[in-house]
Amino acid sequence: MKISSNLLASTILGIGLIASAATVHADARSDQYPASPITLVVPFSAGGGVDVVGRILAKSLSTELGASIVVENKPGASGMIGASYVAHAKPDGLTLLLASSGEVAINPHLYKDMNYSPEKDLAPISLVSRIPNLLSVNPQLPIKNVGELVAYAKAHPDTLSYSSSGVGNIQNITGELLNSMAGIHILHVPYKGSAQAVADVAGGQVSMTFASGAASLPFIESGKIRPIGVTSDKPMKAFPDVPPIKDTPELKDFLLVNWFGLFTTAGTPDSIVQKLNAATVKALANPEVVKALESQGADPAPMSPQAFADFRADQSKLFGQIIRDAHIAIK
Structure with missing residues (x-):
C-alpha cells in the first residue's frame, strides 16, 4: 500500500505539533510552579537531625522558589510512614520528602511488607548533605x-x-x-x-x-x-x-556515613523536578545555609536528579551487603 506524500507530511506535522504542545504544556506547568504552598515531609520527630536540616533547607528553598514551604513531621516505622505519604501523594511537586538513607536505601533489605518502592514511587531531586x-x-x-x-x-x-x-x-x-x-x-x-x-x-x-x-x-x-x-x-x-x-x-575498617536527600512523588513532571533541583542547588550554595549545615555536622552535597538516583542505588547495595555480613534482621 502506497502512502501519499501529502498524507505522510500531514502525519509528521501532526506528530510534531503534538510533541510541541506537550513540551509547551510541561514548560507552562514549570513556569506556574509552585502555584500553592509546598509541604516538606520530615519522616521523624521534631528536633532530630533530619528535622533540623529540613528546616534549614526549607527556609532557603522557600526564598529560591518564591513560595511558602511548611515542614510537616510524620514519624514512625523507621521513617516509612512519612516516606509512604509522599510516595502516594499527588505527583505535582507540592509534596516533598527529606529522607535519610534508612527509608530509601536500607529498609528494602529489612522489611518485606513495605507499601512503597523507593526506586519506583519516589522521584529523586538531589542529595542534600552527608552526615x-x-x-x-x-x-x-x-x-x-x-x-x-x-x-x-x-x-x-x-x-x-x-x-x-x-x-x-x-x-x-x-x-x-x-x-x-x-x-x-x-x-x-x-x-x-x-x-x-x-x-x-x-x-x-x-x-x-x-x-x-x-x-x-x-x-x-x-x-x-x-x-x-x-x-x-x-x-x-x-x-x-x-x-x-x-x-x-x-x-580500623569501621566506616559508615549517613546522608539526607530530597525526593518528591514519582510521576511529577520532569520540568518541575528540574526546577526543584536547580532551587536546591542554589539553596545549598548559600553561604548562610552552608554555615548552618556545617555547624550541625552536615556537609552540603547537591547533585543532579540522575546522579542522585545512581547514588541511592549504589548506597542501597552497600547497606545491603553490610546487613548481610553483620546478620542484621528485624525480629
Missing part, C-alpha cells in the same frame, strides 16, 4: 573513648544499651556493625526519632547513641552526653576533637 554520626555516651559512664567502650562492654556483658531513631535505621545498622566488628553485645533500643533517642542517653535511660551532630549538639554543649567517636574517616568540622571510630585498632 556522619557521632557515638556519644552518658557522661556518668567511665568511658572516654571507643577503646574504653569496647573494653567495658567485654568486661560487663549485656549491661550497655544504645538508642537509635528506629529499627533498621542507619543508627541501628551502625550499632550492629560496631557489635559485629568489636565482638561485643550492646542492646538496641529503638525510638521514633533521634531527639528522644539522644535525650534518653542524657537522662541515663540508655547508655549511648549514634546520632547526627544536629541532634547531639545541644546535649554536648550542656555536658549531658559525651561524644567519643565519629563514624566517618575523618573528624567533623563541627567537632574537630572527636576522632573517627576507625582510629581504634580493633575497628
Whole structure:
C-alpha cells in the first residue's frame, strides 16, 4: 500500500505539533510552579537531625522558589510512614520528602511488607548533605573513648544499651556493625526519632547513641552526653576533637556515613523536578545555609536528579551487603 506524500507530511506535522504542545504544556506547568504552598515531609520527630536540616533547607528553598514551604513531621516505622505519604501523594511537586538513607536505601533489605518502592514511587531531586554520626555516651559512664567502650562492654556483658531513631535505621545498622566488628553485645533500643533517642542517653535511660551532630549538639554543649567517636574517616568540622571510630585498632575498617536527600512523588513532571533541583542547588550554595549545615555536622552535597538516583542505588547495595555480613534482621 502506497502512502501519499501529502498524507505522510500531514502525519509528521501532526506528530510534531503534538510533541510541541506537550513540551509547551510541561514548560507552562514549570513556569506556574509552585502555584500553592509546598509541604516538606520530615519522616521523624521534631528536633532530630533530619528535622533540623529540613528546616534549614526549607527556609532557603522557600526564598529560591518564591513560595511558602511548611515542614510537616510524620514519624514512625523507621521513617516509612512519612516516606509512604509522599510516595502516594499527588505527583505535582507540592509534596516533598527529606529522607535519610534508612527509608530509601536500607529498609528494602529489612522489611518485606513495605507499601512503597523507593526506586519506583519516589522521584529523586538531589542529595542534600552527608552526615556522619557521632557515638556519644552518658557522661556518668567511665568511658572516654571507643577503646574504653569496647573494653567495658567485654568486661560487663549485656549491661550497655544504645538508642537509635528506629529499627533498621542507619543508627541501628551502625550499632550492629560496631557489635559485629568489636565482638561485643550492646542492646538496641529503638525510638521514633533521634531527639528522644539522644535525650534518653542524657537522662541515663540508655547508655549511648549514634546520632547526627544536629541532634547531639545541644546535649554536648550542656555536658549531658559525651561524644567519643565519629563514624566517618575523618573528624567533623563541627567537632574537630572527636576522632573517627576507625582510629581504634580493633575497628580500623569501621566506616559508615549517613546522608539526607530530597525526593518528591514519582510521576511529577520532569520540568518541575528540574526546577526543584536547580532551587536546591542554589539553596545549598548559600553561604548562610552552608554555615548552618556545617555547624550541625552536615556537609552540603547537591547533585543532579540522575546522579542522585545512581547514588541511592549504589548506597542501597552497600547497606545491603553490610546487613548481610553483620546478620542484621528485624525480629
